[in-house]
Amino acid sequence: MSDTSVIYVLNGPNLNLLGAREPEIYGRDTLADIEQRCLTAAGDARIVFRQTNHEGVLVDWIQEAREKAQALIINPAAYGHTSVALHDALKTLTIPVIELHLSNPAAREAFRHHSYVSSAATGVIAGFGAAGYELAVQAALTKVRERA
Numbered sequence: 382m383s384d385t386s387v388i389y390v391l392n393g394p395n396l397n398l399l400g401a402r403e404p405e406i407y408g409r410d411t412l413a414d415i416e417q418r419c420l421t422a423a424g425d426a427r428i429v430f431r432q433t434n435h436e437g438v439l440v441d442w443i444q445e446a447r448e449k450a451q452a453l454i455i456n457p458a459a460y461g462h463t464s465v466a467l468h469d470a471l472k473t474l475t476i477p478v479i480e481l482h483l484s485n486p487a488a489r490e491a492f493r494h495h496s497y498v499s500s501a502a503t504g505v506i507a508g509f510g511a512a513g514y515e516l517a518v519q520a521a522l523t524k525v526r527e528r529a
């Protein structure tokens with residue numbers, strides 16, 4: 382694997398509130414803490430870490446990743462349960478895509494059980510809190526190395 386591998390880590394709506402509300406579900410780490418964990422887990426690889434509350438912005442960033450990234454990690458938050466646009470954008474990618482959730486949506490309300498992202502993803506990590514981001518970075522690096 383080249384040292385210059387770029388991994389996009391995209392975060393969807395309300396994840397900017399992490400650490401401030403519902404710590405019993407989402408933990409006490411802020412998104413800035415989680416970004417730091419990703420940077421440490423990535424070693425020499427480059428992390429592009431972003432959050433938006435807007436569906437179209439996520440689509441724009443996924444399209445950007447087609448040109449600039451070797452792997453993409455996405456916590457789509459609630460848009461995972463609603464967005465055909467995210468599904469379609471992710472389906473255009475040929476790089477590994479990891480869907481990530483802090484909680485385990487399958488163990489929560491029924492409306493969280495379906496994901497439009499899962500069927501466009503290489504794999505899914507859910508239920509491990511902030512540590513899931515480190516696991517996702519490791520999984521992304523493994524996939525990038527396999528393809529090198």
Ligand code: CA2
Nearest residue numbers: 395396398399402458459482483484493
């Ligand atoms: O477990 C996850 O990571 C989720 O993607 C989080 C989403 C939820 O809609 C998904 O079903 C599972 C919600 C993100 C909201 O984040 C908050 C953070 C702090 C306080 C309130 C909401």
